[in-house]
Amino acid sequence: MARSNESQGKGAGDGSVVPPKGSPPHASEHLLRLPGYTITRLQETEHDYHIALETRSPNRRCPNDHTEHCVGYGRSELLIHDLPMHGKRVGLYIDARRFKCRDCGKTFMEPLPGVDGEHR
Numbered sequence: 001m002a003r004s005n006e007s008q009g010k011g012a013g014d015g016s017v018v019p020p021k022g023s024p025p026h027a028s029e030h031l032l033r034l035p036g037y038t039i040t041r042l043q044e045t046e047h048d049y050h051i052a053l054e055t056r057s058p059n060r061r062c063p064n065d066h067t068e069h070c071v072g073y074g075r076s077e078l079l080i081h082d083l084p085m086h087g088k089r090v091g092l093y094i095d096a097r098r099f100k101c102r103d104c105g106k107t108f109m110e111p112l113p114g115v116d117g118e119h120r
Helices: 027-031
Strands: 037-044 048-055 070-085 088-101 107-109
Touching (some): 037 088
Antiparallel strands (some): 037 048, 070 088
């Protein structure tokens, strides 16, 4: 999965790689079969794959009153355990956005495509 830092992009010296500029923007659709996400970082260890993702186009519609008058209200990293790949455990680290509705004042996390809301 992860090759050398030269072929995949520069890493942080910890075995992680950042996809190089010019790599396909939707590689996550092919690698993970998760449309709607972009891989921002990939780390392979002896027993695990650690894959950092972010959504491509966040939904800013308030689930309470269905308006789009929402502003960013922070971020949270969610760890989702995916099925093993090549005999290694897979951890998806999703950089999820939090929003606040200007109309009703409620906060909410962006919906995550392909992730069951009960298992967040």
